[in-house]
Amino acid sequence: xxxxxxxxxxxxxxxxxxxxxxxxxxxxxxxxxxxxxxxxxxxxxxxxxxxxxxxxxxxxxxxxxxxxxxxxxxxxxxxxxxxxxxxxxxxxxxxxxxxxxxxxxxxxxxxxxxxxxxxxxxxxxxxxxxxxxxxxxxxxxxxxxxxxxxxxxxxxxxxxxxxxxxxxxxxxxxxxxxxxxxxxxxxxxxxxxxxxxxxxxxxxxxxxx
Numbered sequence: 001x002x003x004x005x006x007x008x009x010x011x012x013x014x015x016x017x018x019x020x021x022x023x024x025x026x027x028x029x030x031x032x033x034x035x036x037x038x039x040x041x042x043x044x045x046x047x048x049x050x051x052x053x054x055x056x057x058x059x060x061x062x063x064x065x066x067x068x069x070x071x072x073x074x075x076x077x078x079x080x081x082x083x084x085x086x087x088x089x090x091x092x093x094x095x096x097x098x099x100x101x102x103x104x105x106x107x108x109x110x111x112x113x114x115x116x117x118x119x120x121x122x123x124x125x126x127x128x129x130x131x132x133x134x135x136x137x138x139x140x141x142x143x144x145x146x147x148x149x150x151x152x153x154x155x156x157x158x159x160x161x162x163x164x165x166x167x168x169x170x171x172x173x174x175x176x177x178x179x180x181x182x183x184x185x186x187x188x189x190x191x192x193x194x195x196x197x198x199x200x201x202x203x204x205x206x207x208x209x
Contacts, residue, residue, distance in 0.1 A: 005123075008091035010082045010099075011036035011047070013056055014106065017098035018129040019043050029091060034078040037061070039098050051085055052078035077106070080113050087120060094124040101128070111135075115157055115202060134205040136198040141205055143167075143194045150208040153177060153184035153196060161201030167194030174199060 007028040011019075013035030025045060032040050034052030038059065050061060051068040061067060070081055079099060086094070094117050099110040110126065114135045117124035126133035134141055135156060143151070151168065155161040160178040165171055169188040177184045196205055 003092060005093050006091045007093045007095070008086045009095045009097060010079060010086065011040055011045070011097045012079050012099040012110065013039060014098045014100055014110075015102035017101050019045075019097060020127050020129050023095065023097065023127065028095070029086070029089075031082045031086060033082040036098060049082075049085070051082045077109055077113075079110055080116070083113055083117060087122075092122045094122055096124070096126045097128075099126055099128075100133070111156065111204065118202075130209050132207045134207070135202060136196070136205065137202050138198050138200070140195050140197040143189060143196070143207065145192050146189050146194070146207070146209065147192055149189050150206075151187045151189060151194075151196065152206040152208075153187075154182055154204045154206075155179050156202045156204040158201045161203040162199040163203055164197040164199065165195070166197070167191035177203075 008031065009023065009025060009028045010031045010033055012033050030045065030047045031049045031051060032047040034054055035056035037050055037057050040047050041059065047065055049066050051070065053070045053072045054061065055072060068085065096110060100107040114124050114126055118135050118137055153163055155177055160176050162174060162176050164173045165187065167190055169190055
């Protein structure tokens with residue numbers, strides 16, 4: 001019997017990010033990581049939890065929302081602290097918003113956070129305006145009704161990953177994509193049901209619409 005899906009959305013504060021359409025806030029637990037509160041306020045989103053050292057929040061913190069205040073000197077980023085708190089509360093399906101863009105080091109840290117979630121057995125993705133990012137350690141990602149979209153695949157956290165494509169313009173079968181030979185860039189979905197199959201390694205998958 002599969003565990004019950006408990007959805008969590010974490011809003012970061014990457015500069016220039018936008019909340020994409022189609023995000024299921026009504027059926028998800030919403031956490032703002034530090035300055036993510038400002039983005040939530042701009043989009044009229046009411047969070048369930050605030051967490052961070054709040055060094056980047058422009059406005060006042062609401063008094064009626066649960067808040068965890070962190071020290072400024074810490075090992076985890078505010079996003080990672082939010083992820084750890086959500087895991088402790090039993091959430092197992094994550095969407096990270098406003099988490100890439102701006103500082104490259106913070107963007108990379110959030111890709112690492114995506115890998116951490118996958119290593120904990122969670123479903124997870126980064127969702128940005130016109131871009132979604134997935135990370136698989138084996139298994140397959142099925143992409144429905146996305147004909148014409150662009151897919152790029154790279155190894156992550158290892159030197160290579162082995163993948164196959166179904167329904168793509170440039171086919172691959174049990175192909176090794178390495179960090180020094182990124183042949184997985186800019187493929188095109190040709191069918192209404194396409195797949196990326198990961199045979200080995202961690203594969204970082206970008207879907208651009």
